[in-house]
Amino acid sequence: MNDAAQDIVIRSENLDLTFQTGDGPVHALKDITLDIHRGEFVSFIGPSGCGKTTFLRVIAALEQPTGGSITVNGMTPDEARRNRAYGYVFQAAGLYPWRTIAGNIKLPLEVMGYSRAEQDEKVRKVLELVDLEGFGKKYPWQLSGGMQQRASIARALAFDADILLMDEPFGALDEIVRDHLNEQLLHLWARTNKTIGFVTHSIPEAVYLSTKIVVMSPRPGRIADVIDNSLPRKRPLDIRDSPEFLAIAHRVREGLREGHS
């Protein structure tokens, strides 16, 4: 095995997924071939029904593909999950109202059987990562929507998975909060060097965050374009007004339009 191959975290080859429904088969994913390398930030963008969330769920072994192959860290998605390969962040924070923020972050650690001392140490570490130091003893309802989503990211990071899968995590938040969280997420990514898969509806969000943008189109869900983002890794928010940024955003938009016709 050469170095480049070892560097591949997620490899999907000719992946198909067909749901059998009452109205006949639905081709959620068709012929998805994609490599994701270590440390990449890959965004999946496309209209509803293009299979971007389904693909993320296949990586997480929450859906089973009906054709082709996929490996995560060289294993099947099921094995990868048992090896705690990834943390998953959903659209809603989904914190338990009966647990404190620290208690919520401990949830995966309890399930995985970490000791008390390890739990406390890891909670402290990830709370610092998402800028929520001092909020461990608060209950979810005492936090704003953006802070709750940050807590849910901390929960996904708590057990040191290499891969972070995020399904429209900021979709329900307003734009100002969203900008702030995007900036923080880049910061977090730079510090932890995780591989991130990120599903979004927003072109600026995809261009601002990613090293690679996967444009998808619906019926059947397939990849329309894969764009390597040439922007520097260090990105202040006002990079979004630069010509390079606008050029990439334009290409994403073109890809979306072609996929739709």
Added chain:
Amino acid sequence: MPRTVVSVLTVVAALIALWYAAVVPMNIKEALTSAERAGQVVTPDSAMLRRDTGAFTLITNNSFAIPATFNQARPRLPAPHQVLAELWNTTVMKNITSKRSLVYHGWITLSATLLGFAIGTGLGILLAVGIVHSRVMDMSVMPWAIVSQTIPIIALAPMIIVVLYSIGIQGIIPKAIISAYLSFFPVVVGMVKGLRSPDAMQLDLLKTYSAGQVQTFWKLRLPASIPYLFTSLKIGIAASLVGAIVGELPTGAVSGLGARLLAGSYYGQTVQIWSALFGAAILAAGLVGLIGLAERKLLKRMGFGT
């Protein structure tokens, strides 16, 4: 807040006024019979004729007898103040160990209610856990749980008591079992709904941690079901009390609220019947109120509804 108090009091006052208004026509015939015996002039003057005369005609023709309808010893419908006086006399004014104390009888019924409620709640939770985790139990137990509640308890209670008596079980246990029979059902229905209340996302989240069914139950399903449990418990405790009272009827029990109701109806003691009814209602309200209090405290601590 004062507005609510005013409206509540208005409704109570209206109900009491309605009750007093009903007392007069219900009791007028007996009142006139006593008045006639006492030598007063009553129109019409024969009991036969009065029997065929409408209550409202009798009232208009004999308005002097109206006050008497409120203070009969064995009225058809006792007036509210008579029931209140009876309640007062049989609770505060009697030693609670006395056989004539409503507190004594209330305690007999309450102990069966609480035992039955505990059995019913435990059984209900166990069944719900089974139903949620096993498709076979869902298909086999749930229909029978529903069927069990379509049988009138008044028909089933004597059989339960007879069968248990024949195997030597009597006293509080048969009553508690009838109580449990009525109270397990709301707990099953509520807990099944509560244990299934976590949405797909919550379940997927635990799946990404490779959590098993047992962990999912303790960490997610059970805590999420607590609000549903309390709603069920409030219905269940009231049903338990009904069950305990019904369990006292067919045995000819000598103590308990059900026995008071039965004895009252044997001897035409309507005031006693009504005071036992109110005793049962007050007891039920107290029990439901206690559960409501625990519900508010616990759900607030658990962060629900805030």
